Amino acid sequence: MIANDEVNLVVRRGTVHALVGENGAGKSTLMKILYGVQKPDSGTIRVDGKELSFSSPSDAIAAGIGMVFQHFMLADNLTVLENVILGAEKLHGNSDGARAKISELATTYGFEIDPDRLVEHLGVGDRQRVEILKVLFRGARTIVLDEPTAVLVPHEVDELFDNLRDLKADGITVLFISHKLDEVLSVADDVTVMRRGTTIATVDPKQTTARQLAELMVGSELPSPSTEESTVTDTPMLTVEHLSLPDPFGGRDLLTDVSFTIHGGEVLGIAGVEGNGQEELVESIMGMLHASGSIKLDVREIGDWPTAARREAGIGYIPGDRQRHGLLLDSPLWENRILGHQNREPNIAGPFIDRRGARADTERIVTEYDVRTPSIDTTARALSGGNQQKLIVGREMSNEPSVLIASHPTRGVDVGAQAAIWNHIKAARRQGLAVLLISADLDELIGLSDTISVMLRGRLVAQIDPQTTTPQQLGAAMTGAEVLS
Amino acid sequence: MKMDLRRVGLSAAAPLLAVVFAILVTSIIMLAAGDPVLKVWETIFSEPKPRNLTNIINSASVLYLSALAAAVGFRMNLFNIGVDGQYRIAAFVAAWVAGEAWLPGFLNVLLALLVAMLVGAMWAGLAGLLRVTRGVSEVISTIMLNAIATALVAFMLRKVAVSDSNNISTTPIPESSRLEGFALIPGASNTVYTMSLLAVLAGVAYWLLLGKTRFGFSLRATGQSETAAVAAGISVKRMTVYAMLLSGAIAGLIGMPLLFGDSYSYGVTFQPGLGFAGIAVALLGRNHPIGIAFGALLFAFLNEQANPLQIRAGVSDEIVNIIQGVIVLSVVIAYEVVRRINNAAEQRKVAQQLAEGKVLAGTSEGVS
């Protein structure tokens, strides 16, 4: 499969250049090629006019390119110093030399990090600084940051951007990958848009609006989930009261006094920067984590029920990480149809698996939900992300749930699949389904939700009416800076 | 359902190649050591006599049980290294119970079987409990439990033993509870253990339980992805304990064919080391009931045919351990390589078929 096709990208020295594109647009693959982790089939990379080919990260490092990955590449059980000097131990002499270099860099760019602390004791913002230190320590003149703000809280984002401006002032080039348009517009000097593996255009952020960028990202028309008539009833389907979850490792509570009610036909959207308790909330409702407080499915208290009982009582679950939580990657599709429904029709006959029933129903899902696959005996691993997700959505809708917990239902899927999944959720809502929607995609939240609650540090801090809000306002609310309504 | 011939072919070729490779490696070792290579292979691959055939079947049935015990764990991503200890402690207790002969004739046999499964399950369950409650890796705990079982059995054996001149063992089981076996191979002076049937029964039960039931599905799902199992509402802790209990119960049966068909008591000479051989056979057979059967027969065949090596070729019969070890190592490597090839091939194929429009989903429109 071709992840990148005809990518053209020119980055000027001493600038912040943003690369934007949807999930799956090929940004990460491009990064890996730039950093020598993957090899391109064709094409050239030139640094300062010199043509280079990278067969391993060492080559990229030697060419002065440094990479800060979205998922930090740090060894938790090593100290900051060890993480920074790893692979370049002798670059600045002995370990005293390295230590001196690190404190010099730290002073220059205002990082306050004790080099002898274990990385596992650092917060997210500090970890990112260690990543940047790693790159600077090697004398990189070009720094690539892959989705650096995804895991940061707002003030950390501001700090990061200050750091980036300092770096730029020192003549260092920054390639900044993101899909958060407002951030891109605020920090970048140039913006290049990628779509479906190719670069579409390079624009000047001063003369471009977020809306224009977004349209470039997804193609001519923006498939925004159009709002339609409210189908909210006054039957409470899922009532959560005073849900709290302490951090098992003694940190700040993961959830604090979370309460809400979702009625039949209602979609409650949860907005928030990732890592503010959304996953914990979902897993508590599913019974995978044990939070204190009350969870009611219609009128039944299910707070003490095991996960299987909750699912059988009518909760469908689209997990945020489909590969880890939603699928058996090495099993055929029809066995994946059974997963999570292993105690229910049409998959079972007494204590046995009803192979025929499960297969027939998998065929139905494949047809109704447009899962593109040659056969239901294909393993789940072989399908594209969008088709995997459509299978999961079909499976979770199949026993007519009364409540659907959908965590990032369209993350990493192509635009077509995204529209299809949205349609399915809307159709089910009309039938009276109650949906808890967690998403990082603000358009999705605004388009699908009847109500939006903002989650910050384990609390629901604000309620927003999706009819009257914009992505910009919602984004501001998520930072906790401004509380609307 | 369409069979994917290429995939099946690759999977079958892997063990064959591994065996050929093992023969090659062993030949080189023997050449280097100056042993008569051809003579060795001639002896090993000579046609077995009826009596040897019987021995092969007997020994294969025992290996089969041992491999099943390991395979149950493997399917669940658990390494029950402790099959060895489980079967020895179970065989001892069962031999003692059977020797006491509280029940008459066949009932005594049934009781002993039940006791063996129970004791095996308990010993393995200990490791399962330690894992789910205390987070102790089952690899380490079962190794420790193996050693503890050895000491415990030695101690108890001395307590209950009847000693004749040079062998201490439990009271022999009464004549009425001994199983004569059946003359399956014409012309053989010895018989196939009646309890070899246990292997067949256990194999069918394994296939049914793991492949066809809800329980088996949950077990396999947990083995494949613990995180997905949790999200699907499968209790991983409970499945862990169940899998260990099941594995231990099968392990408990390993000693039974020998006990009722051959030795009639548990003594210091009771065959050791069957547990580790079982792990090897399970790997060879890819945890599949039929594959394991082939693996068990192959190992039993090699063991039996290597016996006369010392006399006929003047070569230590330990060479067979090298062959078996190399087979196992090369077969797991081959399976790993095949798995990667298959995954890549399937992804290519799916992409290609989708490009050609060969998809199940007829309409490109979903319900909307």
Next chain:
Amino acid sequence: MAAPTASAPVSAPTPSARSRKITLPWVLLGVAGLILLLATLRVVTGADDVASSGTLRAAIRAAMPIALAGLGGLWAERAGVVNIGLEGMLIMGTFGAGYAGWQWGMWAGVFFALVFGALAGLLHAIATVGFGVDHIVSGVAINVIALGAAQYLADIAFTGKPGGGPTQSPPVEPLPTFDIPGLADFAKEIEDKHWFFISDTAALVGGLTTRLSLLTLLGLSLFVITWWVLWRTSFGLRVRACGESPTAAETLGVNVYKYKYIAVIISGACAGIGGAFLVEDASVYRDGQTGGRGYIGLAAMIFGNWRPGGLLLGSGLFGFTDALRLRSGGESVHALVLLIGVVLILLTGLLLYRGQRGQAAISLLIGAGLVALYLSTDVIPDDFTGMTPFVTTLLVLALASQRLRMPKADGVRYRRGQAG
């Protein structure tokens, strides 16, 4: 293949933030406490061999093969490769030491043990690192191959040789031993006085200074070298990074495969030298000589929290119980039962104080059981004596496994190009 991948817990446990530095005063205090405990035990129970220099010497001898196997485990697991093939590598070591030791003397034996162990390590590395086979599976296979290879080779090499046979080598001349002059005699004098604590300390000194084997010194120096290399050099940093986060190492241009290979080969070499210890101790290679010590070494390493110091302590524990069994057996272990019982009951108090009621109950139950066992018997049967190290390990793991910190990517298959 369908065989399982090494299991990883659903949510990776984050260790407690409290991590105390182990400094020299703490170690000395611990040693003094231990001596005091043993001295008390000796006086209370009258089991004199619990803390004699002879027992300590025997303990060191019994501990060294386990310690070196464990050191092998440490190298491999620090680089992220679980090595259950240590037993096989130990076996290869015993054969190498037996053969070369008989032919050309013990030093040659040590060298061959190292080489044979390293070869087995290389095989493990090829399977696990090169081909990405599950580590446990490969380890099990290596144990089978090594056992067969040693038996086969021994049959060829030793049959018909004077003093040898298919399962045993001709005698091997052990390395000379020496006393540290002055200290050894003085310690012996004090020890014979049987003064509370003082004589016991002298026994410890005596055990460490009398009839020392050069091989023991070599073994102990390997521990120092390992610590220095792994924690003080850039090579060691890269090895440890491979065990903690191979993808991080890869993105920094570290050739992860190379370091894993090297570490696993060193792992085999260490275990091989452990085999040489067994041969030296028995003055002969014997089939089945290792007796599962490779596995025990692995357990000792886990007991020691993947650190050289802890591993040495764990091996010492195994060696000590082993030595007791060999010396006055039943009586000494009988005394030890009381000690463990009392310690567990004391631990109950601590656990209750920390609010861990479940653990406290288990601890109290076992402790009370052991004390009752002590009071109701006079001597522990030999079989139970042999069991002590294993039961102890299980108990330690059961009570403390949450506090252990294994390398984060230990046992995880790593393929190049998956970073990012």
